[in-house]
Amino acid sequence: MLLFFEQLLNGLQLGVMLFLMSAGLTLVFGIMRVINLAHGSLYMVGAYVAATVFLHSGSFLLGLLAALAAAGMVGMLMELLVLRRLYGRDHLDQVLATFGLILFFNELTVVLWGRQPLFMNVPELLSGTIEVIPGAPYPSYRLAIILAGILVAGFLWFLFNHTRLGMRIRAGASNREMIAALGVNIKLLNTLVFGLGALLAGLAGAMAGPILAVESGMGESILILTFVVIVIGGIGSIRGALIAALLVGMVETLGGFLLPALLRLFLPAATADGAGASLASMSVYILMAAVLVWRPHGLFPAHE
Amino acid sequence: MRGLMLTAALAALYSITGIALAETPVKIGMVTTLSTKAGYLGEEIRDGFMLAMDQEGGRLGGVPVELLVDDDGRDPGKGKQIADRFIQRDGVKIMTGIVFSNVAMAVVPKVVRDQVIYISPNAGPSALAGEGCHENYFNVAWQNDNLHEAVGQYATDVGFNNVYLLAPNYPAGKDALAGFKRYYKGKVAGEVYTKLGQSDYAGELAALRAAAPDAVFFFLPGGMGINFIKQYAQAGLNQQIPLMGPAFSFDERLLRAVGDAALGVVNGSQWNHDLDNEANRVFVEAFRKAYGRTPTLYASQGYDAARLIGSALKQVGGDLSDTGAFRTALRKADFPSVRGAFKFATNQHPIQDIYVREVVRAGADGTTNETRKKVFANHKDAYAAECRM
Numbered sequence: 001m002l003l004f005f006e007q008l009l010n011g012l013q014l015g016v017m018l019f020l021m022s023a024g025l026t027l028v029f030g031i032m033r034v035i036n037l038a039h040g041s042l043y044m045v046g047a048y049v050a051a052t053v054f055l056h057s058g059s060f061l062l063g064l065l066a067a068l069a070a071a072g073m074v075g076m077l078m079e080l081l082v083l084r085r086l087y088g089r090d091h092l093d094q095v096l097a098t099f100g101l102i103l104f105f106n107e108l109t110v111v112l113w114g115r116q117p118l119f120m121n122v123p124e125l126l127s128g129t130i131e132v133i134p135g136a137p138y139p140s141y142r143l144a145i146i147l148a149g150i151l152v153a154g155f156l157w158f159l160f161n162h163t164r165l166g167m168r169i170r171a172g173a174s175n176r177e178m179i180a181a182l183g184v185n186i187k188l189l190n191t192l193v194f195g196l197g198a199l200l201a202g203l204a205g206a207m208a209g210p211i212l213a214v215e216s217g218m219g220e221s222i223l224i225l226t227f228v229v230i231v232i233g234g235i236g237s238i239r240g241a242l243i244a245a246l247l248v249g250m251v252e253t254l255g256g257f258l259l260p261a262l263l264r265l266f267l268p269a270a271t272a273d274g275a276g277a278s279l280a281s282m283s284v285y286i287l288m289a290a291v292l293v294w295r296p297h298g299l300f301p302a303h304e
Numbered sequence: 305m306r307g308l309m310l311t312a313a314l315a316a317l318y319s320i321t322g323i324a325l326a327e328t329p330v331k332i333g334m335v336t337t338l339s340t341k342a343g344y345l346g347e348e349i350r351d352g353f354m355l356a357m358d359q360e361g362g363r364l365g366g367v368p369v370e371l372l373v374d375d376d377g378r379d380p381g382k383g384k385q386i387a388d389r390f391i392q393r394d395g396v397k398i399m400t401g402i403v404f405s406n407v408a409m410a411v412v413p414k415v416v417r418d419q420v421i422y423i424s425p426n427a428g429p430s431a432l433a434g435e436g437c438h439e440n441y442f443n444v445a446w447q448n449d450n451l452h453e454a455v456g457q458y459a460t461d462v463g464f465n466n467v468y469l470l471a472p473n474y475p476a477g478k479d480a481l482a483g484f485k486r487y488y489k490g491k492v493a494g495e496v497y498t499k500l501g502q503s504d505y506a507g508e509l510a511a512l513r514a515a516a517p518d519a520v521f522f523f524l525p526g527g528m529g530i531n532f533i534k535q536y537a538q539a540g541l542n543q544q545i546p547l548m549g550p551a552f553s554f555d556e557r558l559l560r561a562v563g564d565a566a567l568g569v570v571n572g573s574q575w576n577h578d579l580d581n582e583a584n585r586v587f588v589e590a591f592r593k594a595y596g597r598t599p600t601l602y603a604s605q606g607y608d609a610a611r612l613i614g615s616a617l618k619q620v621g622g623d624l625s626d627t628g629a630f631r632t633a634l635r636k637a638d639f640p641s642v643r644g645a646f647k648f649a650t651n652q653h654p655i656q657d658i659y660v661r662e663v664v665r666a667g668a669d670g671t672t673n674e675t676r677k678k679v680f681a682n683h684k685d686a687y688a689a690e691c692r693m
Contacts, residue, residue: 003514010506115344117530117561122538129540136513139538142506211538212503213530213561215341221503253507260496269495277473277497 006136007257008250013142015249016149020204021222022229022241023156024197030173030236032190034083035094038101039226040219042078042198046071046205048109051120051214060123060210067206068199075198079191087190102220109216117215145207152200156238169193173236225252228284232291234298243299248284255283329368330622332613333390334401335383335411338375342526344557345403345602346375349425351595352606353400356614359590364610365618372396378403380410387411391418397624398423400609403602405429405448405476416440419627421634425609426602428653430479434687437651440627442634444612445605446574447653447685448476449483451550454572454658454679455521456487459548461679465490468517468545470508470532472524473497480523480550486686493517498524505532509539519546522553529553530561537565546570551673554663555600559671566663566671574658575604575643576675583640598672604642615639649684651691658683 025039049070054063082101086094121127122141129137160166171179172189180186205219212218229248233240260276267275291299334353336346350373362368372394376383383402390396399415400423402408408427415422416438424432428447432438459467469484469492471477477497485492494515496508512520520541524532533553536542542565551573559566577588577598587607591599599607616633624630637648647655658680666672 003510006510007507010510013506014504110343115341115347116557117341117527119561119563121563127538129538136510137540139535139540141538211531211535213527213534215527215530215561217341218503218527221501256507257511273495273497274473277499281499
């Protein structure tokens with residue numbers, strides 16, 4: 001039972017990470033109708049910049065701020081130089097161009113930082129463990145990630161529901177021609193939204209730095225799950241992204257833990273572990289297929 | 305017509321320079337992984353190999369050699385293409401370099417059938433050590449299971465009796481755990497196969513803690529291992545349950561990405577930079593001087609591959625026309641290996657000592673490996689008996 005609660009926390013933490021990634025991606029997809037495969041590269045930029053600044057200054061906070069600034073800036077540049085030319089184009093063109101960006105960024109990190117993964121440590125303050133549930137020490141750094149995710153979700157809720165900028169972004173998501181006709185500078189809005197999405201991806205990357213290997217191509221592994229999240233959540237919906245991210249995080253984590261145990265009830269242990277591991281890695285996609293059968297546009301689509 | 309003229313001109317040129325041609329360097333083809341995340345492995349092998357050449361001024365065993373290097377990108381198809389090109393266009397008779405077993409399985413069987421000698425500086429799949437062995441295939445590193453076996457024996461020796469096992473869900477992962485269990489005699493607390501390429505191990509770590517084993521053996525190559533070790537330490541588990549693995553997750557370059565989290569981890573290896581023999585002292589010092597970093601086990605294997613080739617070239621005087629004679633020369637393994645004693649078994653895989661090392665602090669905030677104990681003396685792989693040559 002203890003283990004189950006601990007796994008719930010792990011699922012929550014993965015969900016939060018996925019939310020940070022998918023919030024930006026779903027907005028870009030929803031408002032600009034652009035499939036940006038290079039979103040994972042912004043995550044990687046965040047991680048690399050955070051690790052580099054951390055290595056030279058020794059301050060995690062400084063690294064985090066630098067990562068936010070760098071990812072936001074790279075994101076806006078990406079929008080100005082590349083994506084802006086793709087808005088009216090076919091989805092296939094967008095996929096090709098942004099896939100090219102992935103290759104570009106992966107090679108760029110190799111040129112700048114080399115092939116060797118960078119090292120980034122957990123900040124001193126968060127290096128211990130906390131017994132949230134008595135008897136199950138949990139890394140305090142992961143708790144901090146969960147907290148950061150909740151704060152970001154709150155911030156986004158406020159931004160979208162209680163500010164003029166947020167209202168325009170929502171309007172842009174449901175009807176971009178109309179909002180342009182009403183005199184809103186949609187180009188500027190696009191760049192800002194893209195910058196915001198990039199910033200969140202950079203935040204996720206910087207926070208992942210101490211947990212994961214900071215290496216070229218690290219963005220791709222999370223990108224696939226991020227796409228699953230926005231498809232389940234409904235394209236363009238922040239609320240959908242939040243709920244789907246938590247759902248995917250839970251299924252991914254609990255699947256890996258419960259399925260082998262479940263199969264062990266009626267299969268020999270070795271077979272059960274093997275089959276359980278394979279089933280667990282499929283479970284997220286099975287979830288996606290099930291949701292799409294039930295609601296073809298995702299849970300909370302911004303526009304049907 | 306123009307092509308014909310050119311050929312004629314070339315032929316004339318060849319006949320004039322006929323004497324100089326006798327001194328044409330022996331070509332060695334190196335197919336290795338230089339790009340992708342795993343690119344540093346090929347880099348190490350290549351640098352180790354080239355160091356041996358540089359020490360002799362572009363020769364091996366006194367014979368001038370030319371090294372052709374190309375990157376397989378960890379892709380079996382591409383590896384095969386490069387090998388074909390080396391053989392058909394460049395007329396290469398000696399090949400080496402492959403890092404990954406799946407690339408080796410695509411390239412090696414074909415190459416050795418074409419009467420090319422292949423010397424493996426890293427990959428040692430069981431399929432090429434047992435029934436699939438070949439007289440033209442030599443492995444100068446290890447059979448894949450060896451380093452896992454050493455850790456298994458170590459676990460038995462120190463009396464661990466409830467070990468938790470973890471590896472990715474793919475053939476090499478299953479082989480790793482099988483290799484460990486071949487020499488580990490205690491109980492298995494849990495045997496977990498993770499997704500290949502998985503980056504977050506929070507779920508596995510929680511289950512591991514709940515199983516309360518007295519040690520953990522894991523095989524997670526590359527970035528997966530970095531993630532696992534860091535997260536293991538963050539969960540506070542490194543203070544409670546000893547961690548063991550093969551050397552692959554603890555080479556000197558990965559250690560820099562892991563930091564203090566790897567301190568105290570025990571890992572199995574056939575080589576370490578502190579092994580006390582003359583050849584090794586020369587190698588480590590020259591490598592540090594040439595490349596400004598401490599060599600990894602991969603570099604030592606590349607270096608040994610070059611020196612093995614050199615020893616055989618010397619015996620045949622650089623003449624590769626008689627493949628049989630060259631093979632016989634190679635089989636003698638008449639070179640001072642940087643790992644100390646080295647011989648070929650009947651399947652042309654190493655008979656060698658295998659050690660466990662421990663990750664210790666080096667300098668202010670660095671870490672490095674220190675040899676702790678010789679686990680196997682003159683260890684031979686489990687497949688040699690199945691090989692009929």
